[in-house]
Amino acid sequence: MPPQIRSAIASVPPYRPGKPAPSGPGGVSFKLSSNENPYPPLPGVLAATQAACERMNRYPDMANSELIVALADKHQVGEDQLAIGTGSVAVLYNLLQALAGEGDEVVYPWRSFEAYPIAVQLTGARSVQVPNGPDAGHDLEALRRAVTPATKVIMVCTPNNPTGPIVDHDRLAAFIDDVPDHIMIVIDEAYVEFGTAPNRARGLELIGPNVASLRTFSKAYGLAGFRVGYCVADPAIAGAVRAASAPFGVSLPAQAAAVASLAAEDELLHRVQELIKERDTLADGLRQLGLTVPDSQSNFVWLAAGDRTADWAQQFTAAGLMVRPFVDAPDAGLRITVGEPEANRLVLRTAAELV
Template identity: 80%
Template sequence: MVVSIRPAVASVPVYRPGKPAPVGPDGVSFKLSSNENPYPPLPGVLAATQQACERMNRYPDMANTELTAELAAKLGVGVDQIAVGTGSVAVLYSLLQAVAGAGDEVIYPWRSFEAYPIAVQLTGARSVQVPNLSDAGHDLEAIRRAVSDATKAILICTPNNPTGPAVDHDQLAAFIDDVPDHIMIIIDEAYLEFGTAPHRARGLELVRPNVASLRTFSKAYGLAGFRVGYLVGDPQVAGAVRAVSAPFGVSLPAQAAAVASLSAEDQLLERVAELIKERSLVLDGLRDLGFAVPDSQSNFVWLPAGERTAEYSDAFAAAGLITRPFVDEPDAGIRITVGEPEANRLILRVAESLPR
């Protein structure tokens, strides 16, 4: 007899990670497909990680005690409001498992983070996808209209991955006030630190019993390879996430690196400021070339390409730039991570040669 796999698992969409960078004609190779921070670890962070590796024969602190205390102090919240996991996406999976199941609905904008359909389907719930506005941002009014008696959770991605815009704070606050209190609202702020728009959403200020913020050390803090993310929410919600999460998930070196990164935050945010400058260069350059690129409050830009998406992606790859094409119609396009200055200037040189 063959083992029976749950239908929700057997038919789950495949998450496609960014491909390795190709080598261009001049030996150039830049991976711009995974929104990674291009800067190497700071010496202090690396030293803390190496010291932690000397204790790799021991289990990590399952409660993430030191990291949780540091985060609580930094954010001005209680330690009982924080749940740490292996990246914000793992925290999302745990939270959805805690609040949604068969027969329920989870609403989220689309296009948005590729992991959302997978996370929802694994709970047995049904995805309700609401198209973005023409400016590639969320349509909060349409999301509110999609709420039904079966709705258990709503995902808001700000800044939105892969299109870039951030949700307006006052609009999101009004939206939350209008949604029934029994529905869990999850604000995914993985790219929070890259935002500069004055009216961008400030998720921490909106946390309440049915609203939680997801954050990560993968992007601005440059710890993508260690997988550390966290939730800030109501103590009951944070406790549910901790209860559902796998024991000992965040490794000893990962916890040490995250704590050291918080201590080195000023240096790390200097790097973020440089990436923001480079983002402006790429955005302005693409627009000067005639591309209708939406605003980005993240460490990537979205290049709408329609039926030319695969063609454009191949052109970037031929020059040694691996980007992230999304070929689904009608919103096909390419997400391009803001990388090293040399990579960003090569993006514009390739873009200048692209057919329109």
């Protein structure tokens, strides 16, 4: 008899990555399906990475020491409050493994980041999905009502992936105060650098014994191919995440690239501002066409398409644009990454043919 795979693993749905860019008329091809940064590496990053590659015969620093020091200085937190992993999603997996198991519940908004159901199921815990509000943002009151004696973790994604809205800071602070202290609240801030709303949640100001913030270098910093993310948390929680992490998880070149990217934040902020301008232009242009687009505080926009989602996705593909369709009801739609200016203009020209 062959080995028996745990039922929680055997039934895990596969994570669906963004598809590669198609080839449209005249060879036009833009990948807008993975929320990647369209800019090349920040100044100094390639040189730091190359120097690190020259030491590839050595193991990476398992403690991520240089990166920990740089992040502690940037965020003005203790080094013991940080845990590094291969992307914020890996940090989330390790955090949930440390906190939840059979018989527990993890509450999170839906629709939100599609890795959440997978991460929860791998622990053996049960997902409790709470529908978003009419604005495609979180319904904090509904999240609070979903809490039961079995709840161990609540996820809050701000800005929310894939719909874009932020969570109000004061409302989130009140929500945290209202949730029992033994429940862990994880604030997923993967896209935090793109937020401009004055009332946007500031997760690092809310860190406490039962509150953690997830951050990543994949989006604003443009290191999606290197997989570096981290959490800021209470030292006990951060220590548990480190204990659950695979040894030597973050490669030597990835660590070097992250440190060099932090040193180039002036250029980073300039690029982020350009992407924000493009995002707002794209969202406004889609609304002027009569399409429903919620306020996005990220590097993507959400096009509420309903039962037209699959057809519209095919039309974008035919134009050389790979967007991300989410076809399952009741909140089907398209997530469109903000890309190069010429890609964004093509999105608007193509969208004009949808209406």
